[in-house]
Every structure is written in structure tokens, then in C-alpha cells.
Amino acid sequence: MRFSSIGSGSRGNGTLIEKHNTCLLVDCGFSVKQTVRRMGRLAQSPEAISAIVVTHEHGDHINGVAVMARRYQIPVWATHGTAMQFVPGELPELNIFSSHECFAIGDLEISPFPVPHDAREPSQFVFSDGTHSLGLLTDVGSTTPHIEASLSGCDALLLESNYDVDMLAKSEYPASLKARISGARGHLSNHQTASLLRQLDCSRLQHFAAAHLSEQNNSPEIVREALAAALDCGAEWIAIADQESGLDWRQLG
Numbered sequence: 001m002r003f004s005s006i007g008s009g010s011r012g013n014g015t016l017i018e019k020h021n022t023c024l025l026v027d028c029g030f031s032v033k034q035t036v037r038r039m040g041r042l043a044q045s046p047e048a049i050s051a052i053v054v055t056h057e058h059g060d061h062i063n064g065v066a067v068m069a070r071r072y073q074i075p076v077w078a079t080h081g082t083a084m085q086f087v088p089g090e091l092p093e094l095n096i097f098s099s100h101e102c103f104a105i106g107d108l109e110i111s112p113f114p115v116p117h118d119a120r121e122p123s124q125f126v127f128s129d130g131t132h133s134l135g136l137l138t139d140v141g142s143t144t145p146h147i148e149a150s151l152s153g154c155d156a157l158l159l160e161s162n163y164d165v166d167m168l169a170k171s172e173y174p175a176s177l178k179a180r181i182s183g184a185r186g187h188l189s190n191h192q193t194a195s196l197l198r199q200l201d202c203s204r205l206q207h208f209a210a211a212h213l214s215e216q217n218n219s220p221e222i223v224r225e226a227l228a229a230a231l232d233c234g235a236e237w238i239a240i241a242d243q244e245s246g247l248d249w250r251q252l253g
Helices: 032-041 065-072 145-151 165-170 175-182 190-199 220-231
Strands: 002-007 014-019 022-026 051-053 076-078 094-096 103-105 108-114 123-128 133-137 156-160 207-211 247-251
Touching (some): 002 032, 002 156, 022 108, 032 065, 051 065, 108 145, 156 190, 207 220, 207 247
Parallel strands (some): 022 051, 076 094, 133 156, 156 207
Antiparallel strands (some): 002 014, 103 108
């Protein structure tokens, strides 16, 4: 089992998870042209995608989903609330999942869980091949005991670390946007992500990557410092899934 990112941030998101002949694309916030180019950088083709799994309906996660699905005849999986974004008939295949029930696509089992975010029915996931597991958490304003239980014991984590509190406070963003970002249904700060990590069982952790960093209100250096302290590891061990170059493949095993 392996995973990578084609890009993560407010201008577009996409995560690849692969096991044998199953390759999932979680979210597609880029145009088809951008998605294909970014996948090519990871030596993967759109024809290999088994399904697109959608976390929620915000544009930086869903903008390219419908066109990508039609062009390459890819089935889409979403919650009822997220699926409301799609026009009936615009997808070649739409599968609805409950954020409280596990389901399988090919060689991968997906355990969704609901999250507090300002969307209709957002969810995040733990992916498993039966031996190893990857926890994915972005676009969430606060953590819950259910989130902590879902992510505990994973072999890899890809977690949002969106903003530095001081940088956001001093930014030129309007007060309303600052309140949305830092609210309970917005995004996680570096401090919140560090606090979450301290609550998790990380004894099996092989890989950790921070994702969805704000380009205006954060920096990889600040993120690495905060999260390395929480994980009691060297700052260089903290990987960053960034907006432009994403994250190279990480292998579990």
C-alpha cells in the first residue's frame, strides 16, 4: 500500500492511494489538464484510477471531479450531502456512502468518519489494505473523540496543519474570514494539529505528512517545528504535502 499527493492547499487538492490494481483519487480540485500533469509527475495515469472519493463539496476539493469522471469513466463516491453538488446524470456512476459505515473499493477498505467543517456532509477517512492503514484528515475546524479514535494506531497520517495563529491574526484577511478559518468548523491550526497528535497512538507510525498549509498564514518551517515537538522526532522527518509539488509516493510495509 502506498500514498501520495498531487497537491494540497486552497488552490486545489488530490490524494492518491494505491494497493495492487486499485488506485483511489481522494478529491480532485484541479482541472483535468492539471490533474493529469500532476499524476504524470508521480508516474501514474488517469486510466489507472479505480474511483474518485470525495470528502466534501468545496471547490478546491471538487472542481475537477465531474469532468475527470466523465472523461475517464471513473465512478465517484460521496455522502448524500456532498452528492447534492452534482447535477443528476453528469457523472458516469455515483455511489453514496454513509460516513458511519465502512465500504470497500477493490483492494482497499475505507472507514469514513464525520468531521466538523462548514460543508453539507463532510467526511474524512482511514484507508486499509488489511495490514496497514493511512489516516487522512483535512478541512476540519476542531477535533472530536471520534476523530481521535479513528486516527489512533494508523501506520501513516496525512493531517491538515493549515495556519499559524499569530500569522493569521496579523494577516490582512478580513475579520470574517479570520473567524471562519479559526472557527470550530474551519481549519486546524498548527497548535491544534500538534495537540491532536499528542492524543493519538502513534506507536505504529511509519510516515507523517502535514497538508493543506496556508500559503499566506503558515510556513513549512513553523509546521515542522510544531509537529516534530508533538511527535518527539526530528523536524526533517515531517513531510509536507504542498500546493505545487504535492508529496512523492510513500510506501507502507
